[in-house]
Amino acid sequence: GxxxxxxxxxxxxxSGTSVKIECRSLDFQATTMFWYRQFPKQSLMLMATSNEGxxxxxxxxxxxxxxxxxxxxxxxxxxxxxxxxxxxxxxxxCSARDGTSGGQFFGPGTRLTVL
Amino acid sequence: xxxxxxxxxxxxxxxxxxYTIYCNYSTTSDRLxxxxxxxxxxxxSLFVLLSNGAxxxxxxxxxxxDTKARLSTLHITAAVHDLxxxxxxxxxxxxxxxxxxxxxxxxxxxx
Numbered sequence: 001g002x003x004x005x006x007x008x009x010x011x012x013x014x015s016g017t018s019v020k021i022e023c024r025s026l027d028f029q030a031t032t033m034f035w036y037r038q039f040p041k042q043s044l045m046l047m048a049t050s051n052e053g054x055x056x057x058x059x060x061x062x063x064x065x066x067x068x069x070x071x072x073x074x075x076x077x078x079x080x081x082x083x084x085x086x087x088x089x090x091x092x093x094c095s096a097r098d099g100t101s102g103g104q105f106f107g108p109g110t111r112l113t114v115l
Numbered sequence: 116x117x118x119x120x121x122x123x124x125x126x127x128x129x130x131x132x133x134y135t136i137y138c139n140y141s142t143t144s145d146r147l148x149x150x151x152x153x154x155x156x157x158x159x160s161l162f163v164l165l166s167n168g169a170x171x172x173x174x175x176x177x178x179x180x181d182t183k184a185r186l187s188t189l190h191i192t193a194a195v196h197d198l199x200x201x202x203x204x205x206x207x208x209x210x211x212x213x214x215x216x217x218x219x220x221x222x223x224x225x226x
Contacts, residue, residue: 006157034213043203043216044158093157095214102163104148104214109157 002028004096006107013084014115020080021110023094030096033077034104035069037090044093050077084114117142117208121217129225131193136220138187138204146207147187148214149178151200158203161189194224 003026013019023033032051036044048069050056056069068080077096081088094107118141128134138147146165150158162171164180164187171178175198177190187204201221205214 043219046213049213095158102146103160105160106150106158111155 002096002098002101002103002105004030004094004105004107006094006110008110009108010111010113012113012115015085016083018080018082019084019112020078021092021094021112023077023079023096023107025075025096025098025105028096028098028100029074030077031074031099032097033071034095034097035067035077035079036093036095038093038109039090047079081112084112086114088112089114117144117206117215119204119206119215119217121202121204121220123220124218125221125223127223127225128191128194130195133193134191136189136191136202136204136222138189138206138217140185140187140206140215142185142208144182144185144206144208147180148205148207149176149187149189150203150205152203152219153200161202191222194222196224196226198222199224 005024007022035047038044047062048056048058050069050071052071052074058064071077091109091111093109095104097104120139122137149161152158162178167182169180175192180187201219203219204217
């Protein structure tokens with residue numbers, strides 16, 4: 001089946017630093033990738049939709065200058081949390097849509113803790 | 116705005132019993148997905164339902180879709196402890212791109 005990887009799986013950083021999270025589709029081309037965040041005991045909240053070669057579309061209330069998204073190729077999207085603060089601590093999950101099957105597959109997630 | 120509601124939100128059941136989780140959505144959709152999430156883990160794809168009347172089964176789980184009623188069900192047969200997890204349904208909007216998730220159903224299967 002389709003596999004999506006994320007790196008790193010867990011990161012702890014100091015307040016004010018930036019963190020980059022990578023999302024890769026390993027065996028299919030993903031024209032669209034999605035970034036979600038999930039707080040404990042809650043559902044997934046879509047942050048932004050990323051299309052290869054174009055600017056990401058951010059959901060209402062998500063700061064595009066704080067959460068930088070780059071989708072440089074059909075298999076890689078990155079999310080950079082700039083000037084991270086403790087309230088940014090969360091579980092960040094990416095997903096990728098398989099252009100052939102239309103299925104949407106999720107990465108294993110990245111747990112970010114900002115001290 | 117597309118809304119997706121799951122019922123129940125919490126479910127505790129004994130091994131060997133059957134139960135159904137319901138997923139209602141508010142507007143026309145192209146696809147409906149069911150996912151499983153274990154604590155501290157990401158989402159695992161269970162089913163993709165593409166058309167009215169679609170039924171898919173994998174092991175003790177069976178999912179169905181009624182697009183006219185805007186309802187999907189996830190039926191659990193003879194539950195076992197390993198099925199304990201949170202189950203999410205998610206719906207593709209008419210844009211065919213982004214998913215809208217239900218609140219999730221936290222299932223606990225007791226021995």
